[in-house]
Amino acid sequence: MSHTYAAPGRDDTAAGRVILMIISPLAAILVIAGLIYATGAAGRHAAAALAAGCEPALFISGLPCTTQQMLVSQYDGLVNPAARLLEADTAAYTASEGHNLIAAEAALTAEVATEQAFDTSLAAVTFTPQNRARALALITTAASNGTAVPIAAVTFTPQLTVIANAVIRADQALATLTAQQARAATLTRMRSYNRRVNLAATAVQTELTLLRKAIEAPLSDG
Amino acid sequence: MARSPVGRRTGGEFASYNYQPAPYGGPATYEPDLSPADAIGTRREVAKPADDHQPQQRADKSRVDEWMEVTFKFGGSRIKRKAVALILLGIPAVAPLFFMLPALVTLNNNTFSVSVDDTLGTGAELCLFLCLLVTPLVTLTGQRWFVGLRRWYGIMMACCGIGDATAAGITDTFAGGVFGRLAGHVFELVGFTMVLLVIPLLLTGNPWAQRKLGKYWKRLHWLTYVIWGLLAFHLMLLEGLGFQSGSNGSGFPGDGDPIFHQRFYQYSACSLFLLTLRLPPVKRWIAARQKEGRNWLVWVTIAPIFALFIFAFIFIINEEVFKGIDSFRETPSAE
Numbered sequence: 001m002s003h004t005y006a007a008p009g010r011d012d013t014a015a016g017r018v019i020l021m022i023i024s025p026l027a028a029i030l031v032i033a034g035l036i037y038a039t040g041a042a043g044r045h046a047a048a049a050l051a052a053g054c055e056p057a058l059f060i061s062g063l064p065c066t067t068q069q070m071l072v073s074q075y076d077g078l079v080n081p082a083a084r085l086l087e088a089d090t091a092a093y094t095a096s097e098g099h100n101l102i103a104a105e106a107a108l109t110a111e112v113a114t115e116q117a118f119d120t121s122l123a124a125v126t127f128t129p130q131n132r133a134r135a136l137a138l139i140t141t142a143a144s145n146g147t148a149v150p151i152a153a154v155t156f157t158p159q160l161t162v163i164a165n166a167v168i169r170a171d172q173a174l175a176t177l178t179a180q181q182a183r184a185a186t187l188t189r190m191r192s193y194n195r196r197v198n199l200a201a202t203a204v205q206t207e208l209t210l211l212r213k214a215i216e217a218p219l220s221d222g
Numbered sequence: 223m224a225r226s227p228v229g230r231r232t233g234g235e236f237a238s239y240n241y242q243p244a245p246y247g248g249p250a251t252y253e254p255d256l257s258p259a260d261a262i263g264t265r266r267e268v269a270k271p272a273d274d275h276q277p278q279q280r281a282d283k284s285r286v287d288e289w290m291e292v293t294f295k296f297g298g299s300r301i302k303r304k305a306v307a308l309i310l311l312g313i314p315a316v317a318p319l320f321f322m323l324p325a326l327v328t329l330n331n332n333t334f335s336v337s338v339d340d341t342l343g344t345g346a347e348l349c350l351f352l353c354l355l356v357t358p359l360v361t362l363t364g365q366r367w368f369v370g371l372r373r374w375y376g377i378m379m380a381c382c383g384i385g386d387a388t389a390a391g392i393t394d395t396f397a398g399g400v401f402g403r404l405a406g407h408v409f410e411l412v413g414f415t416m417v418l419l420v421i422p423l424l425l426t427g428n429p430w431a432q433r434k435l436g437k438y439w440k441r442l443h444w445l446t447y448v449i450w451g452l453l454a455f456h457l458m459l460l461e462g463l464g465f466q467s468g469s470n471g472s473g474f475p476g477d478g479d480p481i482f483h484q485r486f487y488q489y490s491a492c493s494l495f496l497l498t499l500r501l502p503p504v505k506r507w508i509a510a511r512q513k514e515g516r517n518w519l520v521w522v523t524i525a526p527i528f529a530l531f532i533f534a535f536i537f538i539i540n541e542e543v544f545k546g547i548d549s550f551r552e553t554p555s556a557e
Contacts, residue, residue, distance in 0.1 A: 016507025020523050023498050028526035030491070034533055037481065133553045140336045140554050 057157035063139050064149050071215050074125060074154040079208065082118040089114060097194075101187050108182035108190075115175040119168045125154065127161040163214055167207040174200040290367040304367045311371055315352065315378035318345020319385065321546035330552050335393040337554035340545040342386035343413075347453065347485075348538055349379035351492050354450065358499030361508060362524060373427055376446070380424035387417040409459035416452045419445050450493070457486040482537055491534030495527045 049056050054065030089111040096103035124131060138153035156164055177200050181193035290304035321341050325333035353375035360366055387404060394403040396410070405411040423445055425431065432439045461484055481487060498504055511520045548554050 013503070013507040013510045015503035016501070016505070019498070019501060019504055020507065023494065024523050024526050027494060027530040031526060031529045031533055034482075034530075041482070133551075136548075136553050137332060137336075141332065143336075 055157055057159065058155065063136075064143050066139075066149070066154055068215070070149070070151065070154045071156070071160070073151055074156075075212060075215050077151060078118070078121050078125070079212075082114055082121070085114040086111060097187060097191055099187070101190070104187065104190060105182050105184075108178055112175050112179045112182060115171050115178065119171050119175070122164055122168055122171075125156055126164050127156055127158045131155050160211065160214055163207065163211045167204065167211055170200070170204045170207050174204050286363075286365050287367050308368065308370055308374075311368065312374045315349050315375055317546060318342050318348070318382050318542065319378075321345075321550045322385070322389075324550055324552055325554075328552065331393050333549055333552050333554045334389045337545055337549045338386055338389040338393065340541065341549045342382045342389070344538060344542045344545065346379050346382035346386060347457075347489070348535075348542055349375045349382060350446075350450065350453065351496065351535065351538075353379055353446070354496045358496060361499055361505055362520065364512070377424060377427055380420045380427075383417045383420050384424070387414060407459075409456055412452050412456040412459065416449045416456065419449050419452075423449075450496075454486070454489060454493070457489050461485055483541075485538075485541075488534040488537050491530050492538070495524075495531035498527055499524070 045059075046056060049059050049065060052065060053067040053069060055068060055071060058066040089107050092107035093104055093111065096107060132155055135153045135155045139149050142149045142153065174197070177193065177197050181190055181197060184190035184193065290307065291302060293300040293302050295301075318341055322334070322338060324330070325338075353372050356369060356372040356375075360369060390410075391400045391404045396403045396406045398406045403410075404414045423443060426435060426439060426442060435442060499508075508520050508524075511517065545554075
């Protein structure tokens with residue numbers, strides 16, 4: 001208890017002074033160290049994200065990150081099944097374009113459906129507020145449950161989204177052209193679309209190659 | 223239960239640390255700020271101060287209290303400045319509950335399951351620290367107009383804690399039924415114990431209970447300190463005993479800031495200030511310097527500890543706002 005005034009001349013605040021002489025400089029050192037440490041936060045975060053293979057653009061503090069490998073898996077999961085279906089549809093069209101209008105039309109209609117489904121799937125993983133919110137909910141649920149982040153929670157980065165949108169536009173142009181081809185009244189008229197359809201398909205392939213390259217590009221610390 | 227005047231120097235009497243009435247006449251002591259022995263000691267201190275050693279700083283601060291008591295006209299009625307200040311300072315304590323409101327209205331199980339612990343748990347921690355901050359600020363400034371906030375922050379702390387436990391008991395994903403979700407892990411058991419302890423504090427945090435319980439009221443409310451201590455264990459166990467090891471810690475791989483995001487470190491940095499300013503030798507030292515009119519020395523000495531408190535507190539607020547807004551938008555983020 002205090003006897004500051006009860007015992008004149010005797011300093012009973014020495015204990016308090018000693019405590020503060022220890023704690024106050026310690027706190028000052030911690031604050032200064034904290035401030036210095038804080039200046040390197042961005043670099044530390046970038047390095048840690050890079051080391052873990054995280055896509056910096058998709059990283060959210062405190063949540064499991066989206067890795068480059070997850071993006072590649074997402075890309076393959078979308079493109080490969082669609083490519084296989086298109087190959088089958090194209091083969092069916094090639095087999096029937098010379099003699100069977102009904103079968104050729106059916107093959108082209110299936111091709112259009114595949115292309116539109118692919119566009120829809122690709123659009124669902126672009127970096128939009130809605131897609132990010134859905135992905136975030138899946139990531140946080142996985143984090144909360146302690147389970148791995150599902151592939152459905154992967155969205156493209158804003159940069160990849162720009163290329164993905166170009167893919168979608170090119171593919172929509174291809175689908176429109178293929179639909180016109182499917183509506184042709186004769187086989188001759190139908191075959192007359194082949195060159196334009198091939199050019200449109202090549203454009204889609206070029207954009208897809210760009211997207212794949214962008215996904216596989218080495219991660220930057222930005 | 224003896225009551226003494228509010229901490230203002232009147233006619234040579236000064237009992238700033240004794241049992242305090244709250245603004246508007248209600249008891250403000252949601253937290254037991256000093257033991258009765260401290261209060262007695264303070265009375266001894268004030269028994270013999272020489273007039274030429276009047277604590278000028280305290281007299282100045284009393285003027286702040288006086289200024290706060292002044293009323294002004296607003297919409298046909300008169301309102302105390304203090305009332306406006308208390309409301310403005312008290313409103314943020316509602317934020318954690320407000321953040322969870324949309325999820326409650328829409329019964330969004332996912333939001334509760336994922337982020338209620340971060341939003342309401344962190345909110346409870348913030349309110350506890352704000353509640354505990356009142357006494358050190360009274361010690362430092364000599365002002366008492368904000369003492370009423372202590373009870374308010376305490377009540378909000380209890381509401382956040384109980385809300386957190388209730389939601390966790392219903393929506394959490396741990397096995398073992400309600401009990402498993404509330405106490406299936408040691409850190410949960412500690413958290414649940416804190417919630418159980420806060421219930422009697424909430425129930426008795428009113429003038430009626432204070433009158434009925436008499437001298438036992440203050441002893442009962444020492445449980446606040448038990449909760450404060452248990453919170454250290456809760457946070458320590460929650461995030462890998464203060465060490466990041468893989469995903470066991472404050473962040474997932476890629477976070478890169480396991481120190482700043484460690485809740486236990488934030489807690490420790492905040493608690494250093496709150497604890498130091500409660501140590502009787504430190505309070506005696508501060509009182510002595512203030513009586514000598516060397517309050518500047520007190521501020522210079524305390525400033526680094528207070529800066530550390532603010533430094534850590536900002537990270538906790540950041541966590542609350544970040545997670546709270548996500549909860550409010552029902553796109554919860556977990557850790």
